Amino acid sequence: METNACPKTWMVESILVTIFCCLPFGIAGIVYAAKVSSLYASGKIEEAEAASKNAGKWTKIGFIVGLIVIVVYTIINISAVTALMNA
Amino acid sequence: MQYAPTDSHPKARFYYFFKEKLQITNETFIFTQANRIFKNITMEYYISRNDRKEGPFTLDELPEKRIVPDTLIWAVGYKEWKQAKDVPELESILYSTPPDIPVQKPMPKTWLVESILVTLFCCLPFGIVGIINAVKVDTLYYGGFYEESLYRSKQAKKWILWGVIAAAGCVALYFFFLLFLFLFESNSYI
Known part of the structure; x- marks a missing residue:
């Protein structure tokens, strides 16, 4: 089934991930996210879908990397605090 | 004439009635018939320019009249005025000189790296x-959306400018803060 609806832009998600x-x-997510709607507006629906997929990919990568960094940072902090308390 | 209807004949009355009403002679009648037969040769065209009617002109006279594709043309048999580009026999006149070269507008600056x-x-x-x-x-x-593209380019430039101004403002405030702190501390020591 072919649908002509504008693909998901991922704009809000990618901005939140950036911040x-x-x-x-x-x-990278924002760059692809911004392309989605303008490609769709110029009738290039396939390219818009490709841009949407790329935006989603980079947003997810950014989210996972950010999550890992935050978790690692928290673990290091906790271990440092406990080490200081033990000393 | 042997075969001409007599005046009393019903057909004759019909004939004279129309001859009188339309004020046509046998010659003009023949001429309009010939006109229809040799349409392409004797077709006469009127031009509408600046709300004024010009003509009639023959096809041979039209090239001197500086017709452009949207000049309005009328000839016998047309229901309404037509644009010259919709009249097939005018194609050779309209497109005998090369059209203006389309101006390729360059792409507006994207400002992607800067942003x-x-x-x-x-x-x-x-x-x-x-x-x-x-x-x-x-x-x-x-x-193909040149105007919108230009608008986005200007918007990007505007926000980059505000970003730079905001950063410069922050740095300036920070140094003023440091300066005041320094002055305040040096005063307190005296």
């Missing part, structure tokens, strides 16, 4:  | 707005 998780991957 | 740099080093929120606008410039340009 809170991982800036470089978030920017 | 990413602003996002990284100056001001994240304004930089993001800059990136969103910057990315749309080229896709809109290649999609």
Whole structure:
């Protein structure tokens, strides 16, 4: 079945990832996210879908990397605090 | 004439009635018939220009009249005025000289690199707005939306500028703060 609806832009998600998780991957997400709607507006629906997929991919990568960084940072902090308390 | 209807004949009355009403002679009647037969040779055209009717002109006279594709043309048999480009026999006149070369407008500056740099080093929120606008410039340009592309380019430039101004303001405030702190501390020691 062929649908002509505009594919998901991932704009909000990629901006949130840029601000809170991982800036470089978030920017890549924003770049693709911004292309989705303008490609769709110029009738290039397949390219818009490809851009949407790329935006989703980079947003997810950024989210996971950001999550890992935050978790690792928290673990290091906790272990440092416990080490200081033990000393 | 042997076969001419007599005046008393019903057909004759019909004939004279129309001859009188339409004020046509046998000659003009023959001429209009011939006109229809040799339409392409004797067809006469009227031109509408600046709300004024000009003509009639023959097909041979038309090239001197500087007709453009949207000049309005009328000839016998046309229900309404037609644009010259819709009249097939005028094609050779309209397209005998080369048309204006289409002006290729260059793509507006995308500002993508600048906006990413602003996002990284100056001001994240304004930089993001800059990136969103910057990315749309080229896709809109290649999609044929030149005006929108130009608008996005200007928007990107504007937000980059605000990002730089915001960053410069922050740095300036920081140094003023340091300066005041230094002055205050040096005063307290005296």
